[in-house]
Amino acid sequence: MFIIFVRSRFVNVWNNLNEYRKLEEKIVHTALDNLKKNTGIEGIYIANPQKSLDGEVHFTFQNGRESFTVDVKKEIRSHQLPFIEDLAQNNKHFLIIAKTIFPKIKEALRKQGIGYLDSAGNIFLQTAKHYLWIDGHKNQKTKGENPKRTFNATGLKLIYLFLVDDKLLNLPQRKIAEKVGIALGNVSYILNGLKEQKFLIQKGKREFQIINKNELLDKWMMGFEEKLKPALHIGNFRFAGTEDEQNWKQLNLKHHQTFWGSEPAGSIITGYLQPQIFTLYTEETWNNLIKNYHFVPDQNGKIKVYKKFWKENDGHGETIVHPLLAYTDLMNTGNNRCMETAKIIYEQLLKKDI
Secondary structure: OHHHHHHHHHHHHHHHHHHHHHHHHHHHHHHHHHHHHHHOOEEEEEEOOOOOOOEEEEEEEOOEEEEEEEEEEEEEOHHHHHHHHHHHHHOOOEEEEEEEEOHHHHHHHHHOOOEEEEOOOOEEEEOOOOEEEEOOOOOOOOOOOOOHHHHOHHHHHHHHHHHHOHHHHHOOHHHHHHHHOOOHHHHHHHHHHHHHOOOEEEOOOOOEEEOOHHHHHHHHHHHHHHHHHHHHEEEEEEOOOHHHHHOHHHOOOOOOOEEEEHHHHHHHHHOOOOOOOEEEEEOOOHHHHHHHHOOEEOOOOOEEEEEOOOOOOOEOEOOEOOHHHHHHHHHHOOOHHHHHHHHHHHHHHHHHHO
16 A cells, blocks of 8 residues: 555656646747747747756758757746846857746846747847847737735745745644644635646645745745735834944844844845845834834835744844845845845755755
8 A cells, every 4th residue: 555655646746747847838839839920930849858958949940940948937037037147158049938028028138148939929039140039929818827815915925934944834734824824724725726836736645745946936036026025014214323334233133023134134144245225024113123223214214124924933043034035035126236145045055945
């Protein structure tokens, strides 16, 4: 019976991974079909699941063929650009294919000379032999793609917990709800949503595993910036004086209550960044922030304070948030110096687990 159980778990994992690969291939084939319809250019996709990138595309042009190494995504956000740039630098004739590529992202990719193709058949290619730039075609809307409550504020809090420590997935749902501070019924709903969107597989009766973790992180980062973080904003402050700002590391933050995030966290973790904006996550009240740290309320102040949204009474050490949250905040700034710091954090502290 044990052998049968292990085998069934393996089959379940394998089937879910195959489903995700089918989704990637659907994105690619839709993009290639629309490209052919728009331009007459034919592309053949060959998947390479054993390699670091997803596959290759061979295009047939009027004056010959060219091949491109391909990475496939559902959509591309600004925080992903540094990693796409690294892929492009390390792979000659690199092409990113995605279901959705927003106009500002397309512009950024073109500035770097990085080829892209979206599912509507819009394309940019620049090689020694060919230059191709086509835009303006729209994606057809597909029914049944609403993430519903999975990525609302409650879902984002729960997904953060799993991204930080995926072993928590296999706790009883009541315990999970207590750790996040959400209603028990939400846990089951969000887990089912993650399964439907191919981010979670069930390996046994009570055992789950996150798959496509990089894509889940990307989606969480986008949702955090757009939906959860604005709701957490308590207010802005400034330091009482220039000396206080210069000595920000000397602030005696309340243990388990207040943590540096974003640029200060990046500075402490890497020693690479001099903060310009000072982000804090806290359980302390407005009045206590003023009393304990001599902050001065200022709508345009450099100190941006947010409510601490995780229930566990710890960050990463005594004064800073978990590296995952520091990385997210830094990448979401879109600022080059912050994103460079975020990449260091990713390489040193997150890459092995994502």
